[in-house]
Amino acid sequence: MIIMKTDATTEEVAEVVKEIKKYGLRADVSKGSYRTVIGLVGDESKVSFEHFATLPGVKEARMVEVPYKLISREYSKQFESEEIERAVVRVGDIEIGGERPVFIAGPCAVEGHEQLLRIAEEAKEAGAHILRGGIFKPRSSVHSFQGLGSIGWEEAREALSWMREAGERFNLATVTEIRGEEQVDLAAEYVDMLQIGTRNMYNQDLLTKVARTGKPILFKRHFGAGIEEFLSFAEYIAAEGNKNIVLCERGILPVGKGKNYTRYTLDLGAVPTIQKETYLPVIVDPSHATGRRDLIFSMSCAAVAAGASGLMIEVHYNPAEALVDAQQAIMPDELREIVDVCREIHRLTRAHGNEKNQGKAGG
């Protein structure tokens, strides 16, 4: 990390970038209103930071120890007092990581025009800000329904156009999951935010490709990944210059023998832990974590109480007939109750301790 002086010139910055390239590395240039910070992308082990420190315009040059340098609190802290240390990611008109919790809702899978439009309308009325809808569904079995987008490109385009239509009609931003590299450009035409699902967290070629669209990325933790790994793979997105990243905890592998009462184990401790390591906003998906409609209320409240900046919840007007994950979707009026109570909890916990994790004051 190379921290420039507040009065460093454009030429001085360019000179530093040139030097970085000599090492075969790339430079990540972040301009704050006070100063510019330059991150190094690649293997820093042979870099002479002493040399960089002597270049004109450089205030300080040193190695960041964590593998998630560009998204670390240590990095954001350089933008001193006038800057916001915690990033707000904008998706359409919506701010994730801002003053209010954000609700992402919609069906697990887009199944048809009418289904999507109706759910979008009801979700909006219940308080949702962003519409989710799966078109390219990752599934554990090749013998299961893989989403309309897996039938063919035409079906994919049509389903994506419904997402855009629903978003425009009900004033909702939109997000859909990308499962393979060939889907990136097409989906980026139609939706406001691209999601990387749990099974693709380690798929670095896909991460690079979605990052390059410049769109905000909803990045889900793999169910077998530790927090350090999760952030290290988020760094693949940031390394392409795209820091519009929203991190999402969605449940990890269960522990122990015997019956599993939930699909995964929601790791809510990850929320404040990640907030202390990075400036990126963190949201929670209680639907996939629990797989049980009757636990969504409790775990939504708990997630917001833990400090989450938002929730991603599967909603359906008739959960029983959903083609995928029918047992975990809730009804729109259940969503409304969650929105109401979670806003209260968010207000209450931020007024006390949680602002230490989330606000300007840093951690």
Place this chain on the structure above:
Amino acid sequence: MIIMKTDATTEEVAEVVKEIKKYGLRADVSKGSYRTVIGLVGDESKVSFEHFATLPGVKEARMVEVPYKLISREYSKQFESEEIERAVVRVGDIEIGGERPVFIAGPCAVEGHEQLLRIAEEAKEAGAHILRGGIFKPRSSVHSFQGLGSIGWEEAREALSWMREAGERFNLATVTEIRGEEQVDLAAEYVDMLQIGTRNMYNQDLLTKVARTGKPILFKRHFGAGIEEFLSFAEYIAAEGNKNIVLCERGILPVGKGKNYTRYTLDLGAVPTIQKETYLPVIVDPSHATGRRDLIFSMSCAAVAAGASGLMIEVHYNPAEALVDAQQAIMPDELREIVDVCREIHRLTRAHGNEKNQGKAGG
């Protein structure tokens, strides 16, 4: 499970118990105000429930499939509408599982008379109801401090008497952990509640022995145990006729590679999940789960939002000088803030969805 008719006589109940003993099993007789339910303790596989159904006074006889029969919701549901389906466990004057969240606080280890009394006083002022203090400390290394009680029986008795003194002076109920069978009777003389720690969850001989004291038991989940196992071992306590059991989630093994930012992973989904399986109250210990003072506020709020009936938190007036787990204890004024905010969250979430998990209405 044998459900007696509401007008079954004492003789009819006795007859059923006699029949059960013929199978080499024990009978667990629970009298509600409306009816009596008799649980079978032991291997039911050869029991003829058809035969029992024909005995005088028997309304219904059938096998309960789960291994935690005596503590199951199915069992408590038999006590029909006038009965409270969810147990309240009394510890001294305190009710766990009742209208208000309960706060158990105190030092990880009792280190001296003055230390304990001062913490007790400050914890009480901050809103605590029950004083915790470790005298027999389970430790991962034989080379670490094992608690005053491990030095000798005299030291154990003295430390226990301080617990009693602190409880009486500041009107706090008291709880301490039992680590081995020889400690049970001594500790039961001095404290109101006996704790089985995470490392002893599978120790069935110890469970049987603490259960027989009749004292309320604080039973912690092993960090590698699934929920079914946890409840199956709680059943060892219930099988001795002691159903004054408070279940405690305290963190499970972390998943994934790389640095661990917390000691364990708090499994808050366990709270509502367990509440749907059993009528026993569930509390949460964020101190051992996280091992980090700066996460206690967030995880306490999240635990109560998830539906927990109480919290167990390590408190010290000077955490840095604690002999054990110094990095996880909070100051009394931090406890006060947690008590205040958690009461609000408890009120808020119960007024909405969480009463479905906790109240009379059943799940």
Place this chain on the structure above:
Amino acid sequence: MIIMKTDATTEEVAEVVKEIKKYGLRADVSKGSYRTVIGLVGDESKVSFEHFATLPGVKEARMVEVPYKLISREYSKQFESEEIERAVVRVGDIEIGGERPVFIAGPCAVEGHEQLLRIAEEAKEAGAHILRGGIFKPRSSVHSFQGLGSIGWEEAREALSWMREAGERFNLATVTEIRGEEQVDLAAEYVDMLQIGTRNMYNQDLLTKVARTGKPILFKRHFGAGIEEFLSFAEYIAAEGNKNIVLCERGILPVGKGKNYTRYTLDLGAVPTIQKETYLPVIVDPSHATGRRDLIFSMSCAAVAAGASGLMIEVHYNPAEALVDAQQAIMPDELREIVDVCREIHRLTRAHGNEKNQGKAGG
């Protein structure tokens, strides 16, 4: 699964395939020397197997319960006594799953022409059959060396040509890992076998793409995946009509607290377990599993004793200077000792019990 009569005609088979397509499913037609078996690819839940059973030429039609139908033992068993029930996968001249254990060896990463050629020569002399060499390296950190192939397409092509050259010169088959979809066609031009690494096990779009090359696939288990999931994702390859699949156990996430002495935990029970579920050959990678040179001998012997059909081992003439995973590569003469002892163990265990898992006799 639809099992045709031994005298079913080509027209009858075509008719069945046509019927399958009516359900929106694909047909996987496997011709044995005695009979043809047709697997259904897609959601079978609405298929009427009773209807299929009545079609001309059909002997039997029924659902296979496991999600890995096309690679299951149940499927291969249909090819009755004259057929080999256990598949042998051919890579160049080499047979994996045949009479002798196969040794895949080479550097973690291809670093240069001379490095690769020298290792290839020494590995061949030590008894290796297939040369491995990483060109597109998946790494946990974007700041680590990602392999020559990640620098640019020209560098990728050059490194791949060295693999081909080394294979031809020393009569070794070759395998390299594919990390992203764009690398598939290029790599398929140069090497005999394509590897899907642990981090891409869940990457179904990539699996589909590599499968379509028709090349044999070395498919590694994800470190957080259960065996059912592992086989279910191998099914994505088989569903494209490519059953030249070699499964590879390479270590799973460790359990418990405290220091990790090895990188992962080698799950050798997976070897015979998988062999009882599927007809595909299973090999083991002790290098990535342990990450420790001093454990490779023991774990190689154990893997073959457990019934593995081969081993994949990192070899370097000077492990200390390897750019990636320097601490786990062994020297060529260590490989020779492993080859010698493992051949003995393979002979010994197959002569006794392991043939039950591996031979024609089925399980």
Place this chain on the structure above:
Amino acid sequence: MIIMKTDATTEEVAEVVKEIKKYGLRADVSKGSYRTVIGLVGDESKVSFEHFATLPGVKEARMVEVPYKLISREYSKQFESEEIERAVVRVGDIEIGGERPVFIAGPCAVEGHEQLLRIAEEAKEAGAHILRGGIFKPRSSVHSFQGLGSIGWEEAREALSWMREAGERFNLATVTEIRGEEQVDLAAEYVDMLQIGTRNMYNQDLLTKVARTGKPILFKRHFGAGIEEFLSFAEYIAAEGNKNIVLCERGILPVGKGKNYTRYTLDLGAVPTIQKETYLPVIVDPSHATGRRDLIFSMSCAAVAAGASGLMIEVHYNPAEALVDAQQAIMPDELREIVDVCREIHRLTRAHGNEKNQGKAGG
């Protein structure tokens, strides 16, 4: 650890021990034929090793960093070249950790006199050295059969006497599991070796109590324990001056989602890993690890190939009628095949690489 000079006097040793006690610690005095080494038991953090180094007769004094000091390789290495660095634990006439692999076999649970005697005879004929038989059975459910010893003390004594009788009649050493503190003294009267099962690995009060009998201890790893924890709890036994400890790997918690094909996951990498950390012998229990009769042969071979000094296998002349774990016991003639093949593998692997882990040469 305090290493005395080879010519240190008894008085000088006594003086060091006296100094150690001043710190409130205990001293573990190990006399080799060349020199004496003194381990400190307790919290060393305040010990001045500089001071000890100046005492008469002391060659060297320093802290051992690992929590398993007394059983560490670093400790045993002090007994220089003439000493055997790897301990052999004697159970009756049998040597565990010596030149030949040791086979412990018998029923899961002792069910009757005839059953036990018949199995003992057949196991002996098949090549077993030590008879196992469970009398106090730890069970996940209070409603399952807990072993004859759980019925009453008289039944316990009778079953134990059968073990002694079977051992004497067929010249087998004997081992049984201790589940609770009250069983220790009784069992120690009748059997040659006491077993601590997986569920009691963390039960430090029980460990201390069995250690004090002076009997050899078969110490099983908890299924959720890392290796460091496992060794740290073995240290509780060593800290009582009892180093006749045999460590046993018996399977850890499985990873991933979906069906479990085996009860636990056998961690064979633990065998050589532990052998590099400690001088104690390591054996493997494939019966509890897999829970499947058809995997015992493969996993037994693999365990010995990995370097195990012995195996513990459940054997029954009629597995189907066993009261506990019926699906995992093998027949005596299957045991004979395992004994034969494993002896060959043991000879083969020790002649090559595994002696590096096991022999005098150290690691």
